[in-house]
Amino acid sequence: MSATGRCSVTDPNAIPRAAHHRRTALAVFGMAVVMLGLAYAAVPLYRVFCRATGYGGTPQVATAAPAARGARTLNVRFDANVAPGLPWKFEPETPEMTVRTGQTVTVFFKVRSTAARDTAANAQYNITPDIGGFYFNKIACFCFDEQHLGPNETAELPVVFFLDPKLEADPTMADVQSLTLSYTFFAAKAGATAAKAAANAAPDATPPRKL
DSSP: OOTTSOOOOOOTTHHHHHHHHHHHHHHHHHHHHHHHHHHHHHHHHHHHHHHHHOGGGOOEEOSSOOSSOOSOEEEEEEEEEEOTTOOEEEEESSSEEEEETTOOEEEEEEEEEOSSSOEEEEEEEEEESGGGGGTEEEEEEGGGSOEEEOTTOEEEEEEEEEEOGGGGGOGGGTTOOEEEEEEEEEEOOHHHHHHHHHHHTSTTOOOOOBO
16 A cells, blocks of 8 residues: 555556567667668669669670670760769760670770869769660770869770670560660769779879870
C-alpha cells in the first residue's frame, strides 16, 4: 500500500511491451542505416554493372585489341558537350569516320579553358544506340581520369578504341550502320580535385599533353 493509502498495482505486461517497443525501434533504425548504405553503394555498383555489360550504352574497357579484324565496317560519330557552369570549349578533331571491326583507332578531342583560373572536370560518356556499347571497346581514354587545365590552356585528349568483331554475330546489330560516341564534361568537385592534385604531385605522375 502506498503512503496515500492507495494500492499500487504494476501492469505485468508493461515491461515486456517496453522491451518489444525498444526492439522494434532498433530494428527500424537498423533498416534505415542499411537502406542509406545501399543508396550510397548503388551509384558505384551501377557504374560497375554498366561497364561490365555495356548497359545504357556504356563502352567496354579493354587491355588489348583483337588478334584479327572482322568483315563489317560501321560509321562512328563523335559528339562533345560541356555541362553548364564549366568554362571549357570541347570538340572532336574528327567529327566521324568509318571503322572496320577489330581495327584499332585513335582519335583526338580538343579542349580549351576560357577561365582565368585553374579548372578541372570529369567526362561522362555513352554510345548510341545502346546495344553498341557492348561492342565498343576503349583501350585508352581521357575519360578514365580527371582533366586539369590552367588559365586559357588548350589540350589534345586521345581515345583509343576498337569495335569488337563479335558484333557481326549479334542479330540485333545487323541493321546498325552507325554508332555515336558522346562525351560530356562536368566540373569536378572541389574535394575530389584537391585529392587529385595531391596525387599528381607524386614523382611518378605523368602530366597530360598540352598544346
